[in-house]
Amino acid sequence: MTIVDVPGSKSITARALFLAAAAEGTTTLVRPLLSDDTEGFAEGLLALGYRVERRPDRWLVQGSPTGPAAREARVYCRDGATTARFLPALAAAGRGDFRFDASAQMRRRPVAPLTRALRGLGVEVRHLEAEGHHPLGITADGIEGGELTLDAGESSQYLTALLMLGPLTRQGLRITVTRLVSAPYVEITLAMMRAFGVEVERRDSPEGEVFDVPPGGYRATTYAIEPDASTASYFFAAAALMGHEVTVAGLGRGALQGDLRFVEVLERMGARVRVTDEATTVAGTGTLDGLTVNMRDVSDTMPTLAALAPFASGPVRIEDVANTRVKECDRLEACAENLRRMGVPVRTGPDWIEIDPAAPGPAEIATHGDHRMVMSFAVASLRTPGVTFDDPGCVRKTFPGFHEAFAALREQWQGLAARR
Structure with a gap:
């Protein structure tokens, strides 16, 4: 029998970085994935003004439930889809002017469902070149919250970004999802939000599946990343x-x-x-x-x-x-x-x-x-x-x-x- 040491999950590491940044206090992430995608996510948090201390086997993140400390930032998302889709949602919860760009490969990938949803919540989002794609400009002043409808039939990452954003809004979010792909990734998101102190209610409706996300923010914790x-x-x-x-x-x-x-x-x-x-x-x-x-x-x-x-x-x-x-x-x-x-x-x-x-x-x-x-x-x-x-x-x-x-x-x- 061969025992293989598989590095930490990229999906879980990215979500954990978002949740840690959004939580009150310092979160310790145990055995996070060390890769270009996750390093890019951490660098993005640093650009937004968060404190991230990277040790060989654990990362410490000082969170802020009111959004980024920076009032102006330029974030380069590299090739990372989670970075390019999650960090704009996190920035929207703060106050300031933020620019996001990505590699040529990531620029080709869509972000329109997310930016449409953010605009529907009152966030000023600008596609600086091609509509529906990076680079983006965001002028943020916090988010009131409310209801929105989302088509996540192209990527579950749009839903995940909005679910994780919900507790940072003043009233919470009610998200009705008309189509959903890669549903197990949403289960990861909900379980991890629970570990950071937020319980999302979900139910079926004639219009689609409904997710009720309460306001109130997250609490810091120690979180171990499972293998990918x-x-x-x-x-x-x-x-x-x-x-x-x-x-x-x-x-x-x-x-x-x-x-x-x-x-x-x-x-x-x-x-x-x-x-x-x-x-x-x-x-x-x-x-x-x-x-x-x-x-x-x-x-x-x-x-x-x-x-x-x-x-x-x-x-x-x-x-x-x-x-x-x-x-x-x-x-x-x-x-x-x-x-x-x-x-x-x-x-x-x-x-x-x-x-x-x-x-x-x-x-x-x-x-x-x-x-x-x-x-x-x-x-x-x-x-x-x-x-x-x-x-x-x-x-x-x-x-x-x-x-x-x-x-x-x-x-x-x-x-x-x-x-x-």
Whole structure:
């Protein structure tokens, strides 16, 4: 059995940084993810006037329930979607003039549902170049609160940003959501808000799901970041592919992240899965079955399955993943492009991809600057010598040490094979 040390969750670290900044007092974040995205988020908080002390295994954040201390700030969000969508909402709760910009990659990604919602709450938001995209200008004077309707069918991050903003408004928020994708990420948000002292009420209505967020702010706490389930998916997939066993500690039955459900997909394909209170283990059986699977709620693991799919005994069809087209790149088409480069038959539609069994050949993977393209096709490289990447370093976004960790796993398994 191989025990893999997976770094902290990007999604949880970003939410924890927002909540810590919004809380009264000093919050300690234990084992946060150290990556380009989370460092960018922390730098954004510093630019807004928050105090963030970064130690090797914990970060200390001095919060303020009245919004940023700065009255004027320029924030560069790098490639981080959570940074680019959460920090403008946090700034809107304060008072001052704030500018937000991002990388060319992030500038292409939409923020319109969030900025429309903020405008509906009376916040002065300006798109400084392309409407619906970064860069943004925000003139803030606090937020009264009230009711709004949100379409979160493109990204759940818009809903998360507004939910976390709610306790910082004077009256609270009532959010009616007409469409929602990646619902497990909203469950993460609600559970973490609860840990920081805020309980959100939710109910169904004819118009959609309603979230009632009370005013009153957050309280500081000590919060431990669990390992990243999306990152764990590459190691679980590797075990299923190579007939080995991998355990990730810290991801068990109580884990917040819905992406841990990826192991259920592997189990349907024939892998053995064991989930305890403390850990999850996946063991390959030497065979992988084809399947049809809806991955709407775990779409960040769609590329992992796509890269694994050619090694199955039958076709693999992944459905309801239209939202993957507006991630760091069009992930659905990027997966298809790279599989075709490897000689794998692939078909795609607006929200689906179907992959036939094949013997993939060597190819240079076009990463499109997307960390998930690299980490997913690293799994395929275990059975396909000669796979290279045009930008292997883009893994720094979420897992700077990925290549070293994956190489160590490969070497360990090669050593086991040599001794047999």
